[in-house]
Amino acid sequence: MQTVSCPSCGAPVDFRSHASVMAVCVYCRASVIKDADAVKDLGKISAVLEDFSPLQIGTAGTFGGRGFTVVGRIQLRYDQGLWNEWYLLFDDGSSAWLGDSSGLFTITTAQDIGPPLPDFHELVPGQSYQIGSENYTASEKREAQCIGGEGELPFRVGDGWTIRVVDFRRANLFLTLDYTDGAVPVVYRGQAVLLPELRCQLLRDEDQIKTSTGKYRARVEALDCPSCGGAIKYVPGMTANLVCPSCATQLDASGPEATVLAAGETVERMVNTLALGATAMIAGSSHTVIGAMVRTDEEGTEWTEYLVYSARAGFFWLVETDEGWFRASVLPSWPEPAAPGAHSVRVDNHAYTKLYDYTATVRYAAGAFNWRVAVGDEVRVSEFESGQATLAAELTEHELTWSRSTTVAFDQIKTWFGADVKGTGPAAVKAPSSLLGGQMKFVWWILGLNAIPILFAFGETFLMTVAALVALFYPASYFQGSDNE
Numbered sequence: 179m180q181t182v183s184c185p186s187c188g189a190p191v192d193f194r195s196h197a198s199v200m201a202v203c204v205y206c207r208a209s210v211i212k213d214a215d216a217v218k219d220l221g222k223i224s225a226v227l228e229d230f231s232p233l234q235i236g237t238a239g240t241f242g243g244r245g246f247t248v249v250g251r252i253q254l255r256y257d258q259g260l261w262n263e264w265y266l267l268f269d270d271g272s273s274a275w276l277g278d279s280s281g282l283f284t285i286t287t288a289q290d291i292g293p294p295l296p297d298f299h300e301l302v303p304g305q306s307y308q309i310g311s312e313n314y315t316a317s318e319k320r321e322a323q324c325i326g327g328e329g330e331l332p333f334r335v336g337d338g339w340t341i342r343v344v345d346f347r348r349a350n351l352f353l354t355l356d357y358t359d360g361a362v363p364v365v366y367r368g369q370a371v372l373l374p375e376l377r378c379q380l381l382r383d384e385d386q387i388k389t390s391t392g393k394y395r396a397r398v399e400a401l402d403c404p405s406c407g408g409a410i411k412y413v414p415g416m417t418a419n420l421v422c423p424s425c426a427t428q429l430d431a432s433g434p435e436a437t438v439l440a441a442g443e444t445v446e447r448m449v450n451t452l453a454l455g456a457t458a459m460i461a462g463s464s465h466t467v468i469g470a471m472v473r474t475d476e477e478g479t480e481w482t483e484y485l486v487y488s489a490r491a492g493f494f495w496l497v498e499t500d501e502g503w504f505r506a507s508v509l510p511s512w513p514e515p516a517a518p519g520a521h522s523v524r525v526d527n528h529a530y531t532k533l534y535d536y537t538a539t540v541r542y543a544a545g546a547f548n549w550r551v552a553v554g555d556e557v558r559v560s561e562f563e564s565g566q567a568t569l570a571a572e573l574t575e576h577e578l579t580w581s582r583s584t585t586v587a588f589d590q591i592k593t594w595f596g597a598d599v600k601g602t603g604p605a606a607v608k609a610p611s612s613l614l615g616g617q618m619k620f621v622w623w624i625l626g627l628n629a630i631p632i633l634f635a636f637g638e639t640f641l642m643t644v645a646a647l648v649a650l651f652y653p654a655s656y657f658q659g660s661d662n663e
């Protein structure tokens with residue numbers, strides 16, 4: 179470790195990693211550059227926004243049999259919300275990045291993968307690319323701004339620094355091409371991880387998060403709509419994108435105060451079988467309906483998707499169609515191939531055959547979501563079938579996500595939600611008669627979560643939930659229709 183004096187305030191500033199070129203003074207927030215023999219003050223960098231991450235500078239853990247310590251962090255904002263890149267220093271002196279995007283964790287290291295590497299502008303989510311000797315599917319393309327930093331970092335960074343990155347997936351592998359410094363990208367290669375696998379020490383617990391943010395992570399809380407004063411239930415740090423159920427104002431709740439993104443238009447109140455706030459005990463833990471949206475396809479077929487949240491088990495979707503109910507979750511490990519245009523894909527040793535493609539359009543949305551949803555949003559959906567299960571790829575210009583859905587009996591919905599179920603639901607009437615009629619027409623839709631959420635319950639329940647946490651949440655949506663005579 180090397181300790182220098184802050185050129186601005188004189189306080190000691192530590193450089194634990196030889197690879198670090200910059201550190202942020204804990205006392206005055208000066209960016210201190212360790213440049214050859216000189217130490218320079220490059221001006222102040224903003225404090226990171228207090229968020230709900232359980233990680234902090236000083237958190238220690240293990241990955242790949244090696245111990246690491248979190249020594250730095252940059253915080254980035256893009257149009258779907260915030261994420262953190264934590265800089266890890268391993269005991270052997272090497273370093274890595276721990277990406278922390280509302281509960282989706284990835285560990286990557288810079289790799290020396292030579293040309294040819296694709297040009298930023300030619301990359302399209304959903305397409306397959308060879309990078310080095312391996313094939314990957316582009317999953318997300320985005321630009322983001324650095325809004326804060328702390329600790330030590332391997333490059334110079336300041337407020338307003340803009341990054342351009344494209345993420346790729348193959349099964350559980352994760353790769354990022356970083357075009358921030360120019361046309362030739364830096365390659366970061368690694369994998370998606372579940373936080374419990376890292377066996378971290380010195381994580382922030384629920385009380386520490388509550389102290390810094392005023393709210394608990396992973397618990398459903400309510401805030402008042404800044405536009406109309408109505409209550410909106412959401413999950414701090416997990417579902418930053420809100421649509422007021424009363425006035426349809428679109429809100430961003432990723433910061434300390436909810437900010438208005440777009441004023442609501444006068445909308446009819448959506449009549450739902452499951453109301454926002456409906457609760458259920460499912461597999462021993464409390465679940466709450468926090469978001470709902472109605473989508474349609476090109477033919478005008480309409481269905482409703484409910485985002486269901488549990489602090490212990492994370493998110494899933496319940497999808498209500500004219501023909502029945504379905505339960506959908508994002509896939510933690512991607513199919514191979516992961517291209518929506520494939521005729522068949524495999525995941526967990528099951529082959530899924532292509533059913534069809536269609537465009538799904540949001541007609542109505544209310545409540546809390548883990549991606550930014552707006553009326554009129556369109557996604558291209560490709561569905562694949564294997565027995566009673568369906569996979570859906572949901573593709574936009576910026577992102578591809580995969581999810582899996584299975585059928586749920588309406589009686590099960592009633593058992594779960596009890597008195598919170600309004601009406602008999604179309605599924606209760608139609609599905610049995612069509613079954614008896616010998617014609618069973620499934621139309622299922624699943625919907626997805628955006629690039630993020632996985633839900634980790636923190637604190638004591640943490641380890642208990644590890645096995646259940648398949649929660650790497652990505653957007654995904656499904657629709658499927660098939661005629662079974």
Ligand SMILES: [Zn+2]
Pocket residue numbers: 184185186187188189203204205206207208
């Ligand atoms: Zn200082």
Ligand SMILES: [Zn+2]
Pocket residue numbers: 403404405406407408422423424425426427
């Ligand atoms: Zn409102």
